[in-house]
Amino acid sequence: MTLRADGLTSCMENLANAVEREVVRLYNRWQYDRTVWLCQYDCMIEYKNNVSNQSNDQAGMNTNRQVLRPVSTLRQQVIEGLRLCITDLTFRPGDRLIERELCEMLGVSRTLIREALSQLVAEGLIQNIPHKGPIVAVITQAEAKGLYEVRAALEALAGRHFTQRATLEQREALASALEDLGKLKSNQSDEATLLFLKQKAKFYDVLLEGAANPVLTDMLRLVHTRVMMLRATTLSQPGRLEQSYEEIAAIVEAVKRKDPDAAALACERHVQQAEKLAVEVLADIP
DSSP states (O other): OHHHHHHHHHHHHHHHHHHHHHHHHHHHHHHHHHHHHHHHHHHHHHHHHHHHTGGGGTTSOOOOOOOOSSSSOHHHHHHHHHHHHHHTTSSOTTOBOOHHHHHHHHTOOHHHHHHHHHHHHHTTSEEEETTTEEEEOOOOHHHHHHHHHHHHHHHHHHHHHHHHHOOHHHHHHHHHHHHHHHTTTTOOSHHHHHHHHHHHHHHHHHHHHHHTOHHHHHHHHHHHHHTHHHHHHHHTSTTHHHHHHHHHHHHHHHHHTTOHHHHHHHHHHHHHHHHHHHHHHHHTOO
16 A cells, blocks of 8 residues: 555655646647747837937938738848848948847848848858858959840840830930930049938839849849949949949930930940949959
């Protein structure tokens, strides 16, 4: 009887220990889920507050990139957010991308940051350096030449298709975008260069919309993103803004004449001039 009672007591103790461990596990899981929910709530509240104050920060660079969950997949939002940071030169070539800082800036988990970094590595916008981690990609002279060759072919195709396919409204929008570029061509400050780049991006938006080729649009935008830093550097060279404007004006003039061959040639010449400057700039970099 004593042995049987001891065995029963031992079984009851083991069962009690097992129940206690399961209760602790469930409690810890509840605490974890609660913490995650609170973090997400805090991020959304902080984002709302930052947006309400955004009008006060227009003069400086806005580095608040926290994302809202419901609009699209969270992963895609994080990718777009990081891509934008590279495009608008918040992160410059060679800058280290530290996961902890990116998590704080975007308000998301390290898992999502790592997935986004992997995607941008595949796009060529980020490089993984051994013992250092991810950095914004640095373009070599040979890579720049290859990118500009592809860009010239794609932009020539875009110019040809726009001339052949664009509506009257799209043609008028292209001429309007050129006028806006003309207002910035005489200013050589760094701020003016970035404004010229942003306005030039609007010009390309109109051009690609009128070209009516989604595959062409995706490919050219990726190339533009990869050479963004070089574009900013070449445009900052003395006289380049005015020269760039004249080259773009030649594209618009060919469109007005409804000459697809001339439009394609003008687009190609514009990129070739940019390539020449870019290669010269890279040659001066040790």
